[in-house]
Amino acid sequence: MAADTPLLSISDLVVTFKKGRQNVQAVAGVSFDVFEGETLGLVGESGCGKSTTGRAIVRIEEPTSGTVRIDGTDLTKLARRDLRKARTEIQMIFQDPVSSLNPRRRVKDIVAEPLDIWKTQTGDERAATVREMLEAVGLDPDVASERYPREFSGGQCQRISIARALVMKPKVLICDEMVSALDVSVQAQILNLVEDLKARYGLTLVFIAHDLAVVKNVSDRVAVMYLGRLCEIAPSDELYSRPAHPYTEALLSAVLEPDPSKEHSHVTLSGEPPSPIDPPSGCRFRTRCPKAEERCAAEVPELREIATGHQVACHFPTLRSTS
């Protein structure tokens, strides 16, 4: 799975928005690596900055500071023209499949648009690639090619956006809540498809979602965000079985399992995240944390390793034995 050097390396990423005269730090210094062939899940509640992180990686949102390196190239330093070229390597899939497709274009043209922009393929070759991509995402090219997005269901539209994202054979795919608008039966189809395509095209994925079960299903490693910062990052099975950060524990205990025999043992978090305009000093989670002490207000906890590949940003992490 993991090579020694990461394919995608994000270092101290900061994204600041202006809100009136105030500045909102949506992402406040986030660093992580993604290795080739790996899926990194990014979870957190709304407003935690997970989507902004994803968008800043491809520079849909301009990072205020920090670096995003893919294969050693720093995307944040690239001029517009070079950035466009670099984006063929790193593609994004959005939450709402219907609004991310142009309603006035036929499916074959939507999928072929990246090819047309780069003029890498024309004529028969272009048509063959479109067919290949549509087949790869489970659509019948003979039926789908000439149609418009409105003739497809949400799940099928998401398949079309996947085909479009993959047509330039990118190395990295950023999926931002790509299944959250879909019904469970369709969600399962798309999640299985993503796993198949990842194997077939050797993709590296950053999978952003709020649904912890979905993220666990697709990810090799999972990073948890809270109010613009990373709380914890670990291999998925490790993170879900031995969460060390109190926020991760709270998130996991709030998940509802479709099983009536499992009574909920809520570590119920009271209240809601504070405003990112005026975040708490020190640890940003301390205002809702059952373990918070004075040190948490004074000192920002840095990410530190507590087990192999398991990093946590907390002064008082829960340490569990590896049995």
Place this chain on the structure above:
Amino acid sequence: MSGELVVDEGFPTEEETQGLLLKVTDLKTSFATPRGRVRAVDGVSLELGRGETLGIVGESGSGKTVLSRSIMGLLPRRTTTQSGSIVFDGTEIVGAEDKTLRTLWGAKIAMVFQDPMTSLNPVVRIERQITESLRLHTSMDKAEAKATAISLLGQVGIPSPTERVRNYPHQLSGGMRQRVTIAIALACSPRLLLADEPTTGLDVTVQAQILDLLSSLQQERHMAVILVTHDLGVVATRTDKIAVMYAGRIVETTTTRRLFADMAMPYTKALLNSTPRISDPSHTRLTAIDGRPPDLINPPPGCAFAPRCESATDQCRTEAPPLRPAPSDPTHLFACWNPLPGGTAGRVTTLEESP
């Protein structure tokens, strides 16, 4: 609650604590559209006792929302055709006049919708949105109604309710707004609360808070609740019984415990197996259901799930299965010609080899 609420005066009579609150019989609701008639609810029967919680589960287009709106009597008259009967607490809802419905809405039957931003009036303070039904249905004066509104906000877990009652909806977060809509729905102590995807747009921690709030309020007030959702996780521990809907029909219904322990309908099982679970190892291959739900304008003959069902036979494709009781338990109803053998709820999972 204090004695200020005068809707249910005195002690509940025997009739009020026992027996059925809601009885739906062969309800059919359809809409006229340019493409043809959409049979959104196609012959649904169900019963709900006082203080009971029923979960209605289904995917989009299964008819679960139309069913809940039919019970509420909230569908547009001009395009809707209804037959069958909905008897709520002795009152027939199908074909009832607005005058009759107005005495029920808010007072005896209330609804919480999915999106609190669109169900709240953006230009009216929270206070007036809560006191509106109190002033209409009870004899409270302005001051009493305001005091009740503040007490309700406190009950639904809104901090500093005395100040919050002066707020407009945009000043509250999504979770807070949903708490406000619950406070509005509960204002007159309804006997039935319909909650249509009440936590769908909310974060997991807030979702848990809202569902806990709903169940504790329900027990306090001995209120019946219909929880409409697409999420089996939401209904698994919060309901007494569950009705699974597919293509406008109830395809399986029984107590929550029995449903999860011994489901009979392949669709119910497929729905459960396609839900990713936190207890499964990562990269567990999901058992997806191929295809998608049928078009409700031209539903297939026979069982509506047959085109997607693994155990479908020729009989399934030609003849619609009736909702019939399970041999082992007459309260467990399902509509399937080839039900799963007993005790098959345990799911079969295959671990995908990592490439």
